Amino acid sequence: MKRTFRSLAIILIGGITCPSGFAAQSDSAALFKSTCVMCHGEDGSGNTPSGKALKAKDLRSEKTQKKSDAEIAEVITKGRNKMPAFGQKLKPEQIQQLVAYIRQLPKK
Amino acid sequence: MQVTTARLFRITFVNSLAIICVSIFFVQSAYAVPSYSRQTGLPCASCHYAPPELNAFGRKFKLEGYTFSTKPEVSDDKKNHNSALHLLEVFPLSVVFDTSFTSTKAPQPGTQNGNFEFPQAASLFLAGAWAEHVGSFLQVTYDSQDDHFTWDNTDIRYAKTNAKFLDRSLTYGITLNNNPTVEDLWNSTPAWGFPFVSSNVAPGPSAGAIVNGGLAQDVAGIGGYAMWSDHLYIASTIYRSEHIGGSQPNPGTDFGVNIRGLAPYWRLAWQTSSENNNLEIGTYGIHMKSSPGAVSGLENGYTDWAADFQYDRTLPSLKGDVLSFRGTYIRENSSLMASFAQGGAAVVSHHLNTAQANVEYHFGNRVAATAGFFDVTGTADPLLFASAPVSGNANGSPQSNGYLLNLSWWPQQNIDLMFQYTGYMRFNGAATNYDAAGRNANGNNSVYLLARFVF
Numbered sequence: 001m002k003r004t005f006r007s008l009a010i011i012l013i014g015g016i017t018c019p020s021g022f023a024a025q026s027d028s029a030a031l032f033k034s035t036c037v038m039c040h041g042e043d044g045s046g047n048t049p050s051g052k053a054l055k056a057k058d059l060r061s062e063k064t065q066k067k068s069d070a071e072i073a074e075v076i077t078k079g080r081n082k083m084p085a086f087g088q089k090l091k092p093e094q095i096q097q098l099v100a101y102i103r104q105l106p107k108k
Numbered sequence: 109m110q111v112t113t114a115r116l117f118r119i120t121f122v123n124s125l126a127i128i129c130v131s132i133f134f135v136q137s138a139y140a141v142p143s144y145s146r147q148t149g150l151p152c153a154s155c156h157y158a159p160p161e162l163n164a165f166g167r168k169f170k171l172e173g174y175t176f177s178t179k180p181e182v183s184d185d186k187k188n189h190n191s192a193l194h195l196l197e198v199f200p201l202s203v204v205f206d207t208s209f210t211s212t213k214a215p216q217p218g219t220q221n222g223n224f225e226f227p228q229a230a231s232l233f234l235a236g237a238w239a240e241h242v243g244s245f246l247q248v249t250y251d252s253q254d255d256h257f258t259w260d261n262t263d264i265r266y267a268k269t270n271a272k273f274l275d276r277s278l279t280y281g282i283t284l285n286n287n288p289t290v291e292d293l294w295n296s297t298p299a300w301g302f303p304f305v306s307s308n309v310a311p312g313p314s315a316g317a318i319v320n321g322g323l324a325q326d327v328a329g330i331g332g333y334a335m336w337s338d339h340l341y342i343a344s345t346i347y348r349s350e351h352i353g354g355s356q357p358n359p360g361t362d363f364g365v366n367i368r369g370l371a372p373y374w375r376l377a378w379q380t381s382s383e384n385n386n387l388e389i390g391t392y393g394i395h396m397k398s399s400p401g402a403v404s405g406l407e408n409g410y411t412d413w414a415a416d417f418q419y420d421r422t423l424p425s426l427k428g429d430v431l432s433f434r435g436t437y438i439r440e441n442s443s444l445m446a447s448f449a450q451g452g453a454a455v456v457s458h459h460l461n462t463a464q465a466n467v468e469y470h471f472g473n474r475v476a477a478t479a480g481f482f483d484v485t486g487t488a489d490p491l492l493f494a495s496a497p498v499s500g501n502a503n504g505s506p507q508s509n510g511y512l513l514n515l516s517w518w519p520q521q522n523i524d525l526m527f528q529y530t531g532y533m534r535f536n537g538a539a540t541n542y543d544a545a546g547r548n549a550n551g552n553n554s555v556y557l558l559a560r561f562v563f
Contacts, residue, residue, distance in 0.1 A: 033270045038168055038176055042270070042277070049164035049338050049381040054154060084149035084178045 028097040035086060036098070044105040054082040060106045072099045141235040141245065142522060142562055143200035144169070149178040152521040153473040157420065157430050159524070159562075160295070160304055161468075164386055167293040171279050171335055173267030174236060174243030192240065200236025200244075204229075208558045210309035214551030216498050223309045225252050228558070231260060241281075242266050245290075253308065259352050260325060261299070262286045276337035283331050283345065287324040288373045291333065291343065294388050296416035296434040297375075299324070302466045302480050303512055303528060310554035311498055314536050315484055315506030317440040317462050318365075319373070319394045319412040326351060326365065329373065341390070343375040349398075360403035368407050371396035377416075384422040391415050399446055406446035414438040429472065435465035444492070453492045460486035460506060476516045483509040493536065495544050502544035505537030510549075524560040529553070 033042070036059075039051040044059035046052070057064055064072070076095050079085035086095070145152055148169070152159060155166030162170065169176055179198060186192035208228040215221035227250070234246040247260035267281035283291045289299040298320045316322055331345025349358060349367040360366040377390030392414050397407045416436040423429045440460040447453040466480030490504030510532035517525045535549035536542045542549055 035178075037270055038172065039165070048168075049379070049386065050168040052381055052383050053164035053166075079149065082150075082154060086178050088149075088180050089178050 028101040031090075031094055031097055032101045035090070039083075043108065044102065056083070059102050065103070065106060069096075069099050069103075072102060141202045141204075141233050143198075143202040143233060143235045144174065146198055147177045147179055147196060147200060147236045156473070157432065157470050158468075158473060158476040158516060158518070159521075160300055161432065162293065162295065162300075163420070164381055170245075170293055171267065171281075171333075172269050173241060173265045173281055174245060175239075175241060175267065177237055194237070194240040196237055200234060202233040202235055203563055204231040204233070205561045206230070206305070206558060208307065208556060210307040210557075211555045212310050212551065213553040214547065216311065217545075225309070227252055228308060232257075238264075241268060251308075258325075259286070261290050263291050265291070273336055278334060278336050280332065280334035283329075283333060283343075285329055285331070285345065286327055286350065287321075288319055288327070288329070288345065288347065288394055289375075289392065290324075291331065291345070292375060292392070293341065294377065294390070294416070294418045294434075295432075296388070296390075296418040296436050297392060297414075298436075301436065301464065302434065302468070302478060303514060305526070305558060305560070306528065306530075307554060307556040310530065310556065311535075311552045313484060313506075313508035314493055314499060314501060315460060315486060315508070317412050317414075317438045317460055318396060318410050319392070319414060319440075320438055320462060323347065323365065323371075323394075323396075326363075327367065327371070331373070333375075339378055339380060341375070341377040341379065345373045347371040347373060347394075347396075358403060360399060361401055364400050365396075365398045366400070366403050368397040368399055368403070384424060386418075386420040388418045389416070400450065400452070402446075406449050408446045409443040410440060411442075412438055412440045427472065430470040432468040432470070433465075434468075435463075437464075438462040440486075447492065451491065454489045454504075455487065458487040458489065458492070460484065466512070473521065474518055476514075478512070478514040478516075480512040480514075481510070482512070488537070497543050497545040498547060499536075500543045500545075501536040502542055503537045507534055507537050508532065508549075509534050522562040524558070524562070526556075526558040526560070528556040528558070530556070 039048065039054055039056040040046050040059055041048045041051055046056035046058050073095050076098055077085060077087035155162060155169055157163050177196065179196060182193065182195040182197060184193040206228045207226045209224050211222045229249050229251055231247050231249040234244055237243045243265060245263045247262065248257050249260040250257045263283055263285040265281050265283045267279060269279050271278040271280065285291050287299050289297040292300065295301055326349065327347040328350035329345040329347035331343060333343035335341045347367060348370060349365060351358060351363050354363060358366065371394055373394040375392040377388055379388040393412045396410045399405055399407050414436055419433045421431045423431060442458045443456055444453040444458060445456055448456045463483045466478055468476055468478040470476045484506055486506045488505040493501035493504050493506050495502045510530065513529045515527045531553045532549040533539060535552055540548045
């Protein structure tokens with residue numbers, strides 16, 4: 001009975017959390033697509049014609065990944081060099097979603 | 109970031125003759141638009157080598173429907189039966205003010221030489237994102253010679269980005285526009301080609317292909333386009349006549365071009381890029397049947413085939429200066445059955461060859477120096493290209509050739525001070541006495557000074 005209850009609990013918790021986890025990932029991927037892909041490309045490399053024109057950074061690089069979450073969030077919020085600031089358009093939680101997504105890029 | 113006032117081919121229908129008289133290299137004006145800058149938070153130089161020349165980022169912005177934004181929106185999510193909303197908080201309005209001076213080597217008979225225009229033109233733009241996937245480049249222009257505002261270049265588009273085809277990136281969309289090639293991404297095709305702005309006072313050659321501005325702002329078209337893998341661009345639009353200021357339904361009278369059925373325009377281009385190189389080669393063209401001064405009866409048929417290229421080379425050793433090469437060749441074959449029957453052409457079958465090329469050096473984004481040449485040859489026709497003082501062709505030949513020198517200085521990215529010199533070796537068929545009234549081709553050589561303010 002205990003085992004059954006535990007299995008049910010795992011399924012229930014999994015059922016509740018997994019979709020939202022996928023949803024969060026899907027949201028951040030959509031956000032990345034709508035705001036970052038234009039220059040940084042889908043893989044974050046910056047290896048796109050427009051990325052080359054604006055000298056977009058490789059978001060997968062060690063240099064970028066070494067930055068703290070706060071530093072990456074600040075670049076997104078305030079912009080840097082040729083990159084525009086997204087602080088007026090994106091909410092802080094959306095910027096955090098992007099930071100998390102950028103952290104995943106080297107593993108993709 | 110962009111558009112043109114190329115009202116080049118509004119042909120007046122006179123005495124039942126349809127004559128294609130186009131100032132192909134002249135009375136052109138292409139713009140950069142600050143509302144895009146306000147929408148993206150990026151300076152003009154992010155999209156332009158020098159306005160209106162697009163770099164790779166500018167092309168991408170246009171391709172994606174002018175919708176990329178970093179600024180606040182009034183927004184609502186799509187839920188159940190309700191639609192979403194993405195509305196820019198800042199209204200995407202811009203203004204361009206042009207004032208100019210033109211002087212030709214020989215005065216035009218009975219007129220004063222050395223003309224100031226204040227303004228030459230003033231344009232209002234609605235240019236920016238309208239919705240999540242919809243944006244516009246829409247222009248109305250006040251012309252001081254006509255003394256009224258009129259509809260100018262327009263490109264309204266829907267774009268779908270970040271799609272996939274054969275596992276490669278795909279951006280595709282729909283365009284509503286009023287000028288073949290205005291939707292194009294490069295500066296080697298007519299709507300956005302060199303010269304980007306020119307005098308509307310100096311005489312221009314009488315012959316020009318229809319795709320070379322001949323239908324600008326006189327048609328309405330709907331088309332589709334796609335960029336695959338950042339390399340292959342394909343587009344097609346179908347056009348119908350849409351005479352601004354003409355009555356509806358269109359009776360055809362008073363207009364030299366009335367498209368019969370649909371006029372298909374096509375475009376195919378391939379591009380490649382590296383850190384310092386951008387290369388494009390392509391082809392475009394249009395097929396049109398038209399009845400001059402009517403919407404029924406005999407037709408004139410035109411088919412334009414064109415090739416173009418653009419190469420932009422960034423020079424890191426020279427602080428990122430950019431050297432650009434651009435060119436296009438247009439072959440027009442026409443069958444002027446209607447004009448022949450009406451006495452407007454001496455022969456039915458015509459052709460017209462147009463070659464244009466230019467090289468430009470951009471000193472940063474502050475100064476740009478350009479040299480270009482143009483050459484038009486084709487079938488001689490003393491009725492189609494009739495004799496008249498200044499604007500006529502005494503021998504019926506459409507041949508014109510010459511060169512353009514342009515120097516632009518941007519003390520600010522939104523202020524352009526420009527010097528342009530146009531020289532002719534041959535004008536409307538001859539080097540000397542081309543109009544049978546004693547005027548020589550080099551009499552039309554002109555100096556053109558422009559101050560442009562964009563805000």
